[in-house]
Amino acid sequence: MPILKVSHVKKSFGSLDVLKDISFELNAGEVLSIIGPSGSGKSTLLRCITQLETIDGGEVQVDGKDLVIPGSNPVKYSPAKVLRDIRLSTGLVFQNFNLFPHLTVLQNLTIAPVRVLGISREQARETGRRLLKRMGLEGKEKSYPCELSGGQQQRVSIARALAMNPKVLFFDEPTSALDPELTGEILKVIKKLAEEKMTMVIVTHEMAFARDVADKVIFMDGGVVVEQGTPEHVFRESGNERLASFLSRFSQS
């Protein structure tokens, strides 16, 4: 059974249809890359699944739990308890980190496990330190986010999401706010997570990365999934014209 199932999802802002019938599935341990031009709806799709936006049609299932009541039209969201469970099983890494600036690095990692999950402070700290080590941030636990580089901040925010032990981790253009020389360190961390079989959905403009790290790639344009499949299929075999022109624009720049 897929851990994430999106079927016929629709979303509009006023008269603008941002998502027009999006469907895909993802199994546990797989990595999905979502690519496509700006304004194609990639980020909105992510924000809909993570409940930062509401959907206007279709269904989403995370780890067997329904985000909206199946078959409801207009869509009716599941009870708050279910939505909360879904939220706790999904983690999101933002484009601009959104770390809590008034808290130290370690406090950023422990506040939610302690306050939301009720884990003991000592245990949360221990987990936090272990995660920082995994992210190559030993010795930074007492620093404040403003004292770190962009790449380090993004690694903290990945650690913060991992501290909640999510079933699926979403990345919304995790390297777009970083200087080019800093993107590498983030991509390396994500690759390592992929090797550890973390289930991830990554919206990205890094084409080579999308191809290398993903088990599955989705190309979106104009609010629809134009092409989806293995990286091999999407990047090499697909004869789709919109995809070809998108990819050629990328190889030029």
Added chain:
Amino acid sequence: MSDLSSLLPILWGGFCTTLAIFGLTLLFSIPLGLLIAVLKMSKWRLVRYPVSFYISVMRGTPLLLQIVAIYFGSYYLSEYSGIGFSFDRFPAVIVAFSINYAAYFAEIFRGGIQSVSKGQYEAAYMLGMTRSQTFFRIILPQVVKRVVPASANEVITLVKDTSLAQVIAVTELFALAKKQQAAYASIYPLFVAGVFYYVANLLLSAVFAYLERKLNYYK
């Protein structure tokens, strides 16, 4: 100089009243201001509009008038309608100052709250935090840092505004200094009162400078 030694104890007594008005006003107006700020950002118009009206009246009319209105207003209300109760002078001053300063603080706090980026709310939401956890643990601490400079202005103004309490014959520092002015037939007591205000504000400025430095550990 024998003048000063007899003048100082008198003025000190008034200064204590001034400090009481100052302290109690802050004690009530800051939490009230925070509440009003939150209400003004309500998504319900039925809440937002009355709050906006209240703020505009508090900021748009003299505090002097508000003190008079609270004191005499409550007096006439209880006198002629038989309902309600009338304030004594000192409580009337505290009520008037508190609701007036709450309006100013509310606008400062609202500005502070709205300057925190949406991303902070979203990050807290994604981590499963409740709305009150998000507000008190994530948003409010950042708001405090942002509102300190503007609040310092208000607090310093409040020290001087306490002299308005004399309009309903509360014997605070300035009222007593004026009485002594008549007794001494000199404006000298007024200048001494001025020194009291100045020194108090010097200390407050130092406290706020310290606070700002303390809160400077993050950007």
